[in-house]
Amino acid sequence: MFFLKHLVNHISHFFIIKIIIMCALLPTLAHAVIADNNFPNCKANLAERAEKLGFSSYITQTVIAGISPIEQVISFDKKQPEFTQTFEQYIKARVTSYHVRVGKEKLKQHKKLFDALEEKYGVPRQYLVSFWGLETVYGKHKGKMSILNALATLACDERRSAFFTQELLNLFTLIETKQVTTEQLQGSWAGAMGHMQFMPSSFLKYGIDGDNDGKIDLWTSEVDALTTAAHYLNKIGWQTKERWGREIKLPESFAFDKVGFDQYYPLSYFQELGITKTNNQPLPNYDIQAELYLPSGHRGPAFLLYPNFNVIMQWNLSKSYGLSVGILANKLVGAKGLAFLPKGQTNVKPYSLAKMKNLQNQLNALAFELGKPDGIWGPKSRRAIRLFQIQHQLIADGYPNDDVFSTVNSVINKGQVIP
Incomplete structure (x- = not known):
């Protein structure tokens, strides 16, 4: 004792x-x-x-x-922009000229810090600044709501x-x-806090006193916040010297039925299917796994996502958010941004959660099972929509476009529902 x-x-x-x-x-x-x-x-x-x-x-x-309740919080949770905006709306609101200009200034301001962080954690500086810009516009909007x-x-x-x-x-x-x-x-x-909007669990597990002042301050210390972010990305699996993915160009007669969504294939497989870079140059001969993602269906931009994209998704589960991180990071180091969007809008209209939930109910009734309807266009919904499209000779891009909604309604009205 x-x-x-x-x-x-x-x-x-x-x-x-x-x-x-x-x-x-x-x-x-x-x-x-x-x-x-x-x-x-x-x-x-x-x-x-x-x-x-x-x-x-x-x-x-x-x-x-x-502690007291905040009624607004539940409303905000049910109306997250990741689920209520089209990809084009989402990206244009978050990857702005302001984000790029101020982000480049931050890269210069913290050059010595980023040199040290890259050497220690292996996370390129443009990604740290991109997360920072998307989360709080570089500390401008850290939130004023009681976290408790x-x-x-x-x-x-x-x-x-x-x-x-x-x-x-x-x-x-x-x-x-x-x-x-x-x-x-x-x-x-x-309940997220500070410059990089960490949740309490991430603060506890990954928080770093980057400026060595004896405390971890994610609100006022940019050094602590950025160091914690680099530490976090390193620990959850960031692959040094690998990119997040790339925008690509599909051939005119792309075989959508040859590719399942939300699953990885060797990059060489996409070469065989005729996919190229946006400048029509061939994809690199590189041994890496990739996933095809069409955020607006076949009428919008197309991407190949690499393993580091999954790391980004651990920060925020929205693929629109993940693409915003990658695209802004590219622009911070001189890239032009998306090749597709300057050509014009995709004319894809946002669908309501209620409309998507109804579609999910209908697909379940037609035996394209996707689980409990939640109104969110996630992996199970993409798979069910793709299988429905293949069966009904539609372009199998897995996206809930007008053709899908109208064809499903037609099939339901004809009584082709599984009892």
């Missing part, structure tokens, strides 16, 4: 913090659901959970007692309670270990 007490007295404060962090990130917390439509009941569930996990009375009584209240609101909502409950508990750990104060906890409606 004396030995244990003596040992504890000599454990560094830093080591104690690391122990607490490790405990806070235990997988069991993933099941710590506290959802309840009655917010006071939800707060009681949260306080009980926090007490069982060993948080102090400051957390279980003072902090939790001060936002996370609590989302944790009490049944749809994604497990995820946001764990993020809230991780935030309690940051407060408990004095890495943040409740006064500075302002950020996005989803």
Whole structure:
């Protein structure tokens, strides 16, 4: 007993913090659901959970007692632009001349820092600046919403309670270990914080004191924020000297039925199918896996996505976001941007979540099973739409265009529904 007490007295404060962090990130917390439509009941569930996990009375009584719901948060969560805008609308709002101009200034301003980060973490500087620009417009819009209240609101909502409950508990750990104060906890409606909009779990696991001032400050220290971002991308699998992907050109008579979406093929396979660079030059003879992605269907731009794109997707699961990161990064180092868009719009109109959800219901009824309808054009929906298109002699681009909506309605009206 004396030995244990003596040992504890000599454990560094830093080591104690690391122990607490490790405990806070235990997988069991993933099941710590506290959802309840009655917010006071939800707060009681949260306080009980926090007490069982060993948080102090400051957390279980003072902090939790001060939490209140934000009704706007649920509305924002249901209307994310990644799911309500066309790719062209999304990209034009986020890869602007301002983003490029200020991003290039940031590359010059932090040249020494980026030199060091590239050497240590292997992540090219243009990607770090691209994430920075897309997340907060280089710190201009870091968010002014209470992170505590936002996370609590989302944790009490049944749809994604497990995820946001764990993020809230991780935030309690940051407060408990004095890495943040409740006064500075302002950020996005989803609970993301600072220049790079990290969630509490990422702060805990990947946060770095880049300027060596004894604390990790993701709000006011650009050095800490950028260093943390480089560390994060390195740890989740960024492949040094590999690009994210490229815009490509499909041949006039491209065999859409030869390529499944959301799956990888050798780059050489796409060469065989006649795909070229946008300048009509052949694709490189390079041993890498690639995925074909058509964000607006066959009428819009086309891309081959490489493994680093999956790393970008771990930051944000939207492919439109991932493409924005890659395209802005390219422009920051001199590329011209998309070859397709200057030629004009694709005339692809945004579809509502309700319309997409109805299409998913119809495809399920026609035995093109894609799971529970959610109104989101994801991998299962792309696969189901593609199979429907192949069966009905439509261009099999996996995109919910007008031809798909009208043909599905026609088939349903003719009574060709699986009982």
